[in-house]
Amino acid sequence: MQDKSNIFLIIGAGPCGLSHAKAFKDSGIPYEQVEADDEVGGNWYHGTYRTAHIISSRKTTEFTDFPMPSDYPDFPSQRQMGDYYKLYANTFDLRPQIEFNTKVTAVRPRADELWDVELANGEQRFYKGVLVCNGHHWHKRFPNYPGEFMGEYIHSKDFKSPEQLAGKRVLVIGGGNSACDVVSEAARVSQTAHLSLRRGYWMTPKTVFGKPSIESPLVHFPVPLQRLLLRVILRVVVGKYSDYGLPKPDHKIFEKHPTISTEIFHYLKHGRIKPRPDIERFDGNTVLFTDGTSDEFDMIVAATGFYLSFPFLPAGMVPMKNDQLALLYGGCVLPTYKNLYIIGTQQVRYGIGPLLTPSSKLVAKMINLQDQMELPIGLVLKESGSPLPDTHLVDPIRSLRQMKIANYTMPLLLRKERRLRKKIKAQAPVLAKFSSNPDVKVY
Numbered sequence: 333m334q335d336k337s338n339i340f341l342i343i344g345a346g347p348c349g350l351s352h353a354k355a356f357k358d359s360g361i362p363y364e365q366v367e368a369d370d371e372v373g374g375n376w377y378h379g380t381y382r383t384a385h386i387i388s389s390r391k392t393t394e395f396t397d398f399p400m401p402s403d404y405p406d407f408p409s410q411r412q413m414g415d416y417y418k419l420y421a422n423t424f425d426l427r428p429q430i431e432f433n434t435k436v437t438a439v440r441p442r443a444d445e446l447w448d449v450e451l452a453n454g455e456q457r458f459y460k461g462v463l464v465c466n467g468h469h470w471h472k473r474f475p476n477y478p479g480e481f482m483g484e485y486i487h488s489k490d491f492k493s494p495e496q497l498a499g500k501r502v503l504v505i506g507g508g509n510s511a512c513d514v515v516s517e518a519a520r521v522s523q524t525a526h527l528s529l530r531r532g533y534w535m536t537p538k539t540v541f542g543k544p545s546i547e548s549p550l551v552h553f554p555v556p557l558q559r560l561l562l563r564v565i566l567r568v569v570v571g572k573y574s575d576y577g578l579p580k581p582d583h584k585i586f587e588k589h590p591t592i593s594t595e596i597f598h599y600l601k602h603g604r605i606k607p608r609p610d611i612e613r614f615d616g617n618t619v620l621f622t623d624g625t626s627d628e629f630d631m632i633v634a635a636t637g638f639y640l641s642f643p644f645l646p647a648g649m650v651p652m653k654n655d656q657l658a659l660l661y662g663g664c665v666l667p668t669y670k671n672l673y674i675i676g677t678q679q680v681r682y683g684i685g686p687l688l689t690p691s692s693k694l695v696a697k698m699i700n701l702q703d704q705m706e707l708p709i710g711l712v713l714k715e716s717g718s719p720l721p722d723t724h725l726v727d728p729i730r731s732l733r734q735m736k737i738a739n740y741t742m743p744l745l746l747r748k749e750r751r752l753r754k755k756i757k758a759q760a761p762v763l764a765k766f767s768s769n770p771d772v773k774v775y
Contacts, residue, residue: 336459337446339364340671340699343436343644344465345426346374347688348676350417351395352463353426355692361699363463365426366434366451372427373417375469376410382493383517384410387509387592388683389544392728395420396689406544436644439464445670461671461699464642468677471641473655474634475505479614481632488514488635497522500630503619505611507533511635512593518633519595519604526627528619530610532579536562537594540569545592546682551729559585576600577607589679589725640677640724650674657724662738664695665710670702680726687728690735697742705749707756712749 340356342349345367356363371377385407386393393408394400398420404412421427438450439462449457472487484500488510491497494517502522504515507529518525536545550558562585573580576597599605608627612620620626639655650666651659658677660666665673673695680687702709 336364336457338362339459340461340463341366341447341449341457341459342463342465343439344374344467345369345372345421345430345432346376346465346467347395347417347684348467349374349463349465350420350426351688351692352465352675352695353429354397354420354424355689355696357424357426357429359693359696359700361696363429364459365430366436367430367432368435370432371414371418372421372430373414374467376413376417379469379489380410381491381513381517382410384513386413386683387538388685389547391544391685392546392683393685394683396686398423407538439644439672440646441669441672447671461673463695464645464672464674465676466642468640468679469638471639472634473637473639475611475636477611477613480616481614481619481629482616483629484631486631486633488633489638491517491633494521497631499523501628502526502631502633503528503608503627503629504633504635506635506637507531507535508589508591508635508637509593511633512591512596514633514635515605516593516595516599519599519602523630524606525599525604526606526608526629528608528611528621529579532573532581533588533591534566534581534583534585535570535573535578535591535593535596536566537569537597538592539594540565551682555586555727570597579609586681586725586727590681642674657721659720661710661713661718661720662698663691663721665698665708665713667708667711667714669710670705670708671699673698678721678724678726680728680731682728687726687731687735690732694735694738694742697739701742701745704746706753707749709745709749712745712752715752716745716748 340361340363342353342363342365345365349365350372353363353365369378389406390400390404390408400408400416435452436449437452440448442448442458446458446460447462449459472489474487491514497518498521500522501524502518503526504511504518505528511527515525515527539545540548550561577600596605608621610622612622617628618626619629640652640658642650653659658674660674660677663678664675698709
């Protein structure tokens with residue numbers, strides 16, 4: 333077993349992994365990085381289809397310390413995004429620390445507060461700490477309907493090029509960004525393109541008044557005012573959803589991840605996409621819908637999202653809500669372990685770029701603070717009243733504000749940790765009387 337007791341391991345070399353690697357390098361934190369693929373980029377390398385373009389704009393996706401090339405359009409392509417992340421890794425000389433084609437199969441805490449790591453090739457190592465950046469767009473979520481569909485049934489993650497849809501009768505399930513992208517591709521090349529919606533979604537065009545809609549000054553307004561003004565803008569620019577055959581949204585704007593697509597409205601009005609209600613059941617190649625109608629299809633694409641998953645961690649280590657929300661303090665730490673940081677579990681309402689650099693620097697600060705503490709920094713945050721997240725969606729402006737405050741207040745955690753440690757040690761003799769295990773940790 334390789335001794336790496338003074339080194340952190342970063343799992344993943346997607347946008348989060350690369351950003352944190354740079355922050356570690358800038359802060360002088362020794363680290364190694366492993367990536368299951370043979371190249372950097374994460375989901376933009378292995379998980380998107382060939383003709384994809386980003387939903388968020390260039391300005392809301394790029395790293396704040398590394399702007400995208402000036403000749404990139406407002407909505408860069410899959411190839412351009414891949415090239416951008418490669419350029420980031422090369423510019424900051426991050427590649428020497430990355431072991432490609434290296435998959436982690438197990439991460440386990442040790443009694444000495446180090447971390448055992450097992451790789452797919454059987455190799456075992458132990459590290460001072462682990463930074464989990466394995467992403468949340470890989471563990472596919474499929475819907476569950478009665479019956480069996482006898483045609484081709486894939487997840488949107490498995491859609492790689494429009495040729496897969498060519499000439500087929502296609503049904504796409506879902507109303508999120510992936511669903512609208514895939515059904516719009518189907519509208520161009522398929523025999524028929526249908527979209528099954530379980531409920532109403534807030535769908536907004538990519539651009540409003542000639543600018544990317546997510547770059548609107550509205551994002552700086554209070555959320556209630558944003559909702560009011562967006563409803564007015566959507567009524568002017570889009571009109572009523574019912575005019576497109578779409579159901580009325582069953583939630584407020586921003587309560588669920590917004591769907592951003594211009595093509596969906598275009599193809600609905602041209603009759604190339606046919607909206608359908610939720611599915612009742614499958615019967616061979618026939619799909620029966622809840623309104624009593626039915627149709628035959630050659631292919632179904634389930635654009636129904638992903639589970640948040642950490643298969644290499646012990647089961648139950650990370651408390652979860654609805655398989656989608658990780659209950660972590662400070663957005664990344666548990667109260668029970670030192671030097672385990674789980675990154676990128678929440679989703680930003682638009683591009684994550686503006687948050688990555690400051691949040692990576694903040695994590696590096698947390699690690700340096702943890703080195704000065706005996707107790708887990710997650711426990712200190714918990715006992716200091718830090719709240720757990722109540723949604724997996726992040727308001728980027730609010731999050732940036734919180735990070736600025738945390739940069740100034742984080743050093744105060746050292747004083748809180750000392751007080752908490754004294755309190756715990758004072759209680760330890762009393763707690764020991766009720767413990768059948770003399771080695772139990774009181775925190």
